[in-house]
Amino acid sequence: MTGQEGSHPLMDKRLDGLRERLLRMGGLAESILEKALQSLADRDAELAAQVKEDDLAIDRLDVEIDQAVLELIALQAPVADDLRQALAIKVAAVDLERVGDLARDIADSTVALLERPLVQPPAAFADLVEESRRSLSAALTAFADADADKARWVLQSDDRIDDDEALVIRESLQRIRTEPESSE
Numbered sequence: 001m002t003g004q005e006g007s008h009p010l011m012d013k014r015l016d017g018l019r020e021r022l023l024r025m026g027g028l029a030e031s032i033l034e035k036a037l038q039s040l041a042d043r044d045a046e047l048a049a050q051v052k053e054d055d056l057a058i059d060r061l062d063v064e065i066d067q068a069v070l071e072l073i074a075l076q077a078p079v080a081d082d083l084r085q086a087l088a089i090k091v092a093a094v095d096l097e098r099v100g101d102l103a104r105d106i107a108d109s110t111v112a113l114l115e116r117p118l119v120q121p122p123a124a125f126a127d128l129v130e131e132s133r134r135s136l137s138a139a140l141t142a143f144a145d146a147d148a149d150k151a152r153w154v155l156q157s158d159d160r161i162d163d164d165e166a167l168v169i170r171e172s173l174q175r176i177r178t179e180p181e182s183s184e
Contacts, residue, residue, distance in 0.1 A: 015089075021068070
């Protein structure tokens with residue numbers, strides 16, 4: 001994918017490199033999220049440890065992208081469309097880095113929960129997880145394909161994820177009220 005007509009070939013090459021790094025980071029984010037959720041489901045401390053290591057790789061890619069975007073802006077003086085693309089890549093990298101951090105938090109919770117009896121999550125938790133997976137995958141596909149319709153779907157899915165999260169919280173609070181022993 002190249003920049004706008006009249007864009008400099010070096011700029012196109014740098015933007016393509018940024019896109020490639022972001023998609024690699026997105027693949028890592030999907031993978032780390034899957035590992036974190038699997039470590040939680042299986043109560044697997046070794047897999048949780050892998051998640052923590054993988055988060056460091058995502059952090060490194062975020063720093064690489066940040067530095068590359070700053071260098072591109074400082075040295076290439078991008079035109080408006082190229083600048084928007086570079087900044088959009090940086091914003092997306094921050095979001096993917098956050099996915100890595102949240103996966104690491106899940107892994108930390110997995111390890112902490114190993115010392116406690118198994119408690120079934122709220123019924124809505126599975127829907128929240130599945131909608132989040134689909135949304136992350138669709139967001140990466142929308143970016144890779146420059147698919148505006150898919151991007152709009154991702155924005156709409158965010159509302160569904162928020163609704164699922166609210167339901168999980170309500171169900172968890174209800175369980176705490178009715179089964180206080182399960183809330184420890």
